[in-house]
Amino acid sequence: MSKSHPSIIMQKAEEYRDYSANVLSSLIKIPSVSGNEEKIVRFLEKEFKKCGADDVQIDDFGNIIARLGNTGTVVAYDAHIDTVDIGEEKQWDTDPFSGEIKDEKVYGRGASDQKAGMASMLTALKILAEMKKPLPFTAYFVGSVLEEDCDGLCWQYIVKENKLRPDLVIITEPTDGKINRGQRGRMEIEVVVEGVSCHGSAPERGDNAIYKIAPIITALEKLNDVLPIDPFLGKGTLAASRLRSNSPSLCAVADKAAIYIDRRLTWGESPEQAVKQLESLPEIKAANASVQIPIYERPSWRGLVYPTPKKYPTWIMAEDHQFLKNAVKYFESLFKSKPVVDKWTFSTNGVASMGMFDIPTFGFGPGMEKMAHAPNEYAAIDDLCRCAAFYAGFPWEIVSRE
Numbered sequence: 001m002s003k004s005h006p007s008i009i010m011q012k013a014e015e016y017r018d019y020s021a022n023v024l025s026s027l028i029k030i031p032s033v034s035g036n037e038e039k040i041v042r043f044l045e046k047e048f049k050k051c052g053a054d055d056v057q058i059d060d061f062g063n064i065i066a067r068l069g070n071t072g073t074v075v076a077y078d079a080h081i082d083t084v085d086i087g088e089e090k091q092w093d094t095d096p097f098s099g100e101i102k103d104e105k106v107y108g109r110g111a112s113d114q115k116a117g118m119a120s121m122l123t124a125l126k127i128l129a130e131m132k133k134p135l136p137f138t139a140y141f142v143g144s145v146l147e148e149d150c151d152g153l154c155w156q157y158i159v160k161e162n163k164l165r166p167d168l169v170i171i172t173e174p175t176d177g178k179i180n181r182g183q184r185g186r187m188e189i190e191v192v193v194e195g196v197s198c199h200g201s202a203p204e205r206g207d208n209a210i211y212k213i214a215p216i217i218t219a220l221e222k223l224n225d226v227l228p229i230d231p232f233l234g235k236g237t238l239a240a241s242r243l244r245s246n247s248p249s250l251c252a253v254a255d256k257a258a259i260y261i262d263r264r265l266t267w268g269e270s271p272e273q274a275v276k277q278l279e280s281l282p283e284i285k286a287a288n289a290s291v292q293i294p295i296y297e298r299p300s301w302r303g304l305v306y307p308t309p310k311k312y313p314t315w316i317m318a319e320d321h322q323f324l325k326n327a328v329k330y331f332e333s334l335f336k337s338k339p340v341v342d343k344w345t346f347s348t349n350g351v352a353s354m355g356m357f358d359i360p361t362f363g364f365g366p367g368m369e370k371m372a373h374a375p376n377e378y379a380a381i382d383d384l385c386r387c388a389a390f391y392a393g394f395p396w397e398i399v400s401r402e
């Protein structure tokens, strides 16, 4: 039996069960809130080398990228290595950075979202590096940064600046054991209304921006009800998330009012259309309001600012795409069961890889979506082994069909 046979790969992943659990525990012990990923990047730099990577690079944005192999189809595995903060500490039963291993689970902030994905990738790299070289494909293992703050920006940098354009991206965010082939896109929008201030004792002299924005707020609430529904991805949505206003004093008429919007884009909706849709609302026209997409310009841990408008396109990989058929087939041969093919509720780096650059992308990752950003987050060690086996074996499935 060849070294790449699914049963051998599964056996290898099981042999490395303790490694997978321990390396996840180590990753959790290194806090890495968005923008503060340097320590975990340095840890991974060493770990990727120990696992047998041919090459390890840290790019100027701060992403860490390991490579194995140098020919054939290029598959990139992506795990964002930043996490959200811990939230309310008293909601945690144990230290969020303990990395405790208990009852076949590893606990802590980032366990499911998504350091487990990175742990499985490291094990897969180890398994692949031990096989007889040269490999008939190229595998990249990407630890991407700032995802929780600005999804996909890391991959905008990788594709545009590093000029790395893989044939396939596998997102290792948690999928609850499913294969995910898409997600709704999203964007942030601010609608701004200008008024004219005057003394509050004589409001008729001014033009109150707060009163001018009021009909817009009502119109936005109604617009949410009529946004389109896609049978696979669900409904486009619009939620007002912040209202602010400005005036020279609290005894003056407001000269500015703005409403911040979280907009989720279903299939068939684009950020540009969503802006036009708002601009054509009679209430927005009447108030002469402006519709703006804010710019993300927070520096990465390397101090690099890579500005981007806060728009994150919807993406779906076609059900009959060859890579997706390969993935379903390989899942069946590895786990002896049929996968559920589904979508994510939250957003991932797929907004860039497939949403912006049209690189075929799907997701399969350890952990559970409901654990993301929740207290007492954990990932099951079984999941780590299954995903490590899938990552190590899947490229062989592609190659065997080429």
Ligand SMILES: [Zn+2]
Pocket: 080, 113, 114, 173, 372
């Ligand atoms: Zn995530």
